[in-house]
Amino acid sequence: MNQKNIVESHQLCIGYNNKSLTEPFDLKLKENCWYGVIGANGSGKTTFFKTLLAEIKPISGHLLIMDSEIGKHNCHIGYIPQERELNANILTSAYSIILSSYNAHRWGIPIYSKTLKKIASDIIDTVGASDFAHKPFNTLSGGQKKRIYLAQALISEAKLLLMDEPLADLDPQSKKGFLDALRKIHKQTTLSMMMISHDMHEIAQYLDAFIHFRDNKVHFCKEMPCIKESAYVGI
């Protein structure tokens, strides 16, 4: 099957405040693939995500997302940051938060049609959140919240999902639940997923390829050995 390019970089150099974190690198990431992003703290993983989201400008080189300049297709990029603050009221359910995420970039009033509610219920099923989606968001556990974030990304019809350390702070059972949801999404949709994690040994078997930040260089490797060289990824 001829897979489309979701992310394409040419001689891209990322960093911030004019300080480069990497040497120029070329990447071609395809749709319907699940990529692991690994590297030591401060090696540029999160900066790479922020560059993809056009929140930080590349130092040099070219970066295309879905064949357009960065920033043009952000409505189709789902993002689960490491830290976030949600201003949910005490009784605001996770379901209401998911609904409010639908087409949030468009002007006008929010319209919650029956079709949208049906789509939301299906997505909630997919991420395994049916049991708690109607409970107040603030009463959910860390693992449950992460699955709601997934549903939030999916309802916006994301084509690329960026996850920054989604497994951090989760107990083994929550990790398993979250990974099961990701595997199901990977199977059922053509969504491309990129995931920063320090627990790569737990998920390596599910991933299609790895983007490896090391010594100011960015490697793209399909095989495990390249990763195994690095002690800090935990393998």
Place this chain on the structure above:
Amino acid sequence: MWEYDFMQNAFIAGTIIAFICGIISYFVIVRRIAFAAHALGHISLTGAAGAAIIGLSPMSGLLTLNIISAIIMGLIGDRIRKSDMAVGIVLTFFLGIGAYFLYLYQTGYAGSIMAIMFGDILSVSSRQIFIIVILTSIVLISLLIIMRPLLFSSIDPTIASSKRIPSEALSIYFLILLAITVSMACQIVGALLIFALLVGPGAAASECCDGFYSSLSVSIGVSILSVWLSLLISFYANLPTSFCITMLISFFYIISLFIKRLRMRHV
């Protein structure tokens, strides 16, 4: 009661303002900018006093100054990422100028300025109703245009910025709508009690509701019901209207706390 023109005017103006305050109040609570609503109320005094000195109507003065303050608050708040600090600084500056204006305008102090401080819904004229209708329409239409991204950027600011929703511009835009609403509401509850209509209904709704539209409906309902009941009570019991409004909104907030406790038991 209905045979009196002033009561008819009070009901019309009160209902329109309560309706728009109910909507704005919901966003004030979700966006956590109650302090800005409070500060704009106080800054209204400076606007009204300034207008009185140069011989303009209090409404034109407070509307102009509130909009200028809202823009400054939005711009500084964005730059230093601490909106409370920005509001506090702008409030200090304009309240100081307001004190000086009042010093200059001591002869007229007791009249129009007092009306702005405590509100005077029973003296609303047909001309004022006309202005209120125009301003409410402007606020409502402007709000409907940005409602979806405004709601999302209020609830989930990090993801909103990742979707390139212009959160900072929306923030200033909403502060301007808040400034216009504050300018209108000043005439009913007064600058000192502005908290009542711009925070109370949204706070009550946020305590006992889940979804966006149910919260908005409760907020509008609490706001309108408080104004209507206050007008009735003040007419028959001869009590100040703004006092009744604040008491009733507090009462509704307490009821919402009970509803929240009941609902939380079933979670």
